[in-house]
Amino acid sequence: MKTAAKVIRNLENAGFEAYIVGGAVRDFLLGKVPHDMDVASNAYPEEVKKLFNRTVDIGIEHGTVLVLMEGEGIEVTTFRTESEYTDLRRPDKVEFVQSLEEDLKRRDFTINAMAMDKDLAIIDPFGGKSDLEKCLIRAVGEAGERFQEDALRMLRAVRFSGQLNFAIEEGTLAAIRSHASLIRSVAVERLKNELDKILLNPRTQHSMAYLKDSGLAKHLPAGGLLSMDWTGYEPKGQAAFGWAYLLHSQQKQFEEIKGYKFSNAERRLVERALEAANLTEWDDWTFYCFEAKELEIACYLNGTDMDIPLRKEQLPIKSKRELAVNGIDLMEWSGRKQGPWLRQWIEKMERHIVYGQLENDNGLIKDWFLNEYNGDS
Template sequence: MKTAVEVIRKLKAAGFEAYFVGGAVRDFLLGKTPGDFDVATSAEPDQVKAIFDRTVDTGIQHGTVLVLTGGSGIEVTTFRTETGYSDNRRPDKVDFVKTLDEDLKRRDFTINAMAMTEDLEIVDLFGGRRDISEEIIRSVGEPDERFQEDALRMLRAVRFSGQLDFSIDEKTLGSIRNNAALIRTIAVERLKVELDKIMANKHAARSIGYLIDSGLADQLPSGEIFRTDWSGFIPTPDPLSGWLYAFWQNAKDLSALTAYKFSNEEKNTIKRALDAASIEQWDSWTCYIYSSKQLEFAAALTDRNSGWIRMKENLPIHSKSELAVNGRDLMEWTEKKPGPWLKELLEEIERKIVFSELENEKDKIKGWFLNEYNRDK
């Protein structure tokens, strides 16, 4: 915060207005430590760049310049208005303005439409402080206008309900119901970012309740997966836990993996965790072939106790690379060429070691192997 205060003071010393805006002000009033401090100013981008030695044009067409100072970066954005949202997401035109009032009018919700001076004085034109005290999410001005400007705001309202454990104002919620179909105009990548944040919310079940009640779920790709009982879901900071819960509750229908463009790593984690959850009795082999993360997710789905953690920690080996022998050893001992037999015998050795039926020592493995090999001849 100290660095951001210095940025504000330097802008003001140059004759411009400057304030903290957005989520930082909201979090400050909630008694939380803001993660980011954004600054709004009457200075235009070229003027901001003239005041500070080091800047980056992160969004200069929309008036945003990243000021690098004090070992961190502070986003500084010129007061602006936005008009013409032909794609229901981005403004067709951005105009720089000179007053804070005009800038705050364009913001999404009252709790995000406040400003704060460097001396911590709050500028609240739309009742944001009241809505924070009443734990309400309410649109700035007419909600239909706000959501038709940017349809993603509807999903943001749902996300904030769980993030802050707030209710959505009835007029705002009614507008989401009326405009829910507009969410289809938003790129699926943007939808997943918001849904990931919803899944990781402490009060995710509340958000998903609004997702269903508002009609947004019916407009989302594979939206039927959200229509399940979320009372048993315990959120974690990893959003995959929420997606996994939805898939598990919906009889493991993985169609949404394609719909939401999960990364290969995410898809693998989801599929493997669901496979592990389907195994009735976990043994040493289960703990060996699945990662700790996959097992942790699977255990949460099936209410298993934490005994698997000790079982995994105490495994004789944790990966095939730890085996004391390899395929070359087996070929040398048998003078045979590679073939399916090699993979089968290596896996048998691996399983016996994992189950502590054979010590992971080369000589002992060789003795067991030659005995078994010669017995089958």
């Protein structure tokens, strides 16, 4: 907040208007510590760049310059209006203006359409402060127009409902219902980003109830799965818990949600967690084969509690890297070239060591291997 105030002061000293805008103002009024500080000003990007020693052009075509000051980055965006959203996401034309109110009226919800000056005075042309007090999410102006400009705003309303524990204002909810099919036009990466946030917010079930009631769910990938009962779900700080919960609760496989374009790491985490959760029992080999996070999610899915780090720490080895021998040793001892047999014998060796049937010692493993290998030949 102090750094943003300094940025505003510098702009004002140069004869410009400048205000903190957006979610930071909302969070400040809710008594929360604001994180991302955005500043709106009637200064044009080139004028902003001249006033500060360190800036980065992060969206200069839309009027945004990142000001670097005191170890922080403050986005400064020129007051602007937007016209026609042919792709239901980006404005066809952005026009810089000199009016703060014109800038605020293009925003999504009244609680996000407030501004604050450097002295913490609130500028609130659309009743955002009143809606905060009433715990309401209301679109700025005509809700249908806002959603036609950017259809993702409908899903953002659903997300904010759980994040803030607010109700969606009746007219705004009605507009979501009548425009729900527009959500199909939104890039799947943006959809997943919002759903990830919903799975992290403290009242996921509240948001998911709106997702179903608004009609949005049926237009989303795997929407039928999203419409399940979420009352038993508790966020755990990582969206993967939610995606795994979604599938495990309905005995579905990852293929059902692959349309959201998960990263390879996300996919592996969810799939492995489901695999571990479906095992009938866990032994030392389970704790060796699965990563701690995979087991943590699996425990959550099964409603069990165990000291996973301790169990992994008690293993004779934690990974292949700790083995006293490697594939080259086995090829040398057997006189064979690399092939499928090698992986099978390495796993056999790992199992014996993990189960305490063989000590992780080069000489002892060699004796064991030669005896077992020759016995199988």
